[in-house]
Amino acid sequence: MKVHETNYYNDEKLDEIRENARVLRRKYLSYKExxxxxxxxxxxxxxxxxxCGAIYRDGNIVRINxxxxxQYLERxxxxxGQYDAYGNIEAKYLAQREGK
Structure with missing residues (x-):
């Protein structure tokens, strides 16, 4: 009996993943990238x-370092626990539970 082998990713999907990984490793990106x-x-x-001063311009070509x-985004x-999108529900619950 011959077992039918199927690839989880087809070749086109693998090429797309490789291209995306290559873009992520670049030192400079275009705006679209x-x-x-x-x-x-x-x-x-x-x-x-x-x-942050990450723009490099050479004529019509613009790149971002x-x-x-x-480094700027890390700032x-x-x-x-610092984001208060929902009024920090968990912190309020714990404070109520502890009687604060």
Whole structure:
């Protein structure tokens, strides 16, 4: 009996994954690539890259230095429990439970 082998990913999907990994390893990204990598809008990418000095321009070619940009983004990192999106429900529950 011959077992039918199926690939979880087809060749096109593997090529796409390899290309995405190659883009992620780059030192410089275009605006469009940065939008995809960081899931931010074009306007927000421009704003943040300008604020941190990560923009490199050579004529019509504009690139963002990934190292500088990521160091700048780390400044916005919040420790666990600091984001108050829902009024920090867990902290309020624990405070009520402890009688504070």
């Amino acid at each position: 940065a939008e995809l990598v960081y899931s931010l809008t074009h306007k927000k990418i421009l704003e943040l890259a300008d604020q 990934v190292e500088i940009f990521e 916005f990192h919040l420790p666990p």
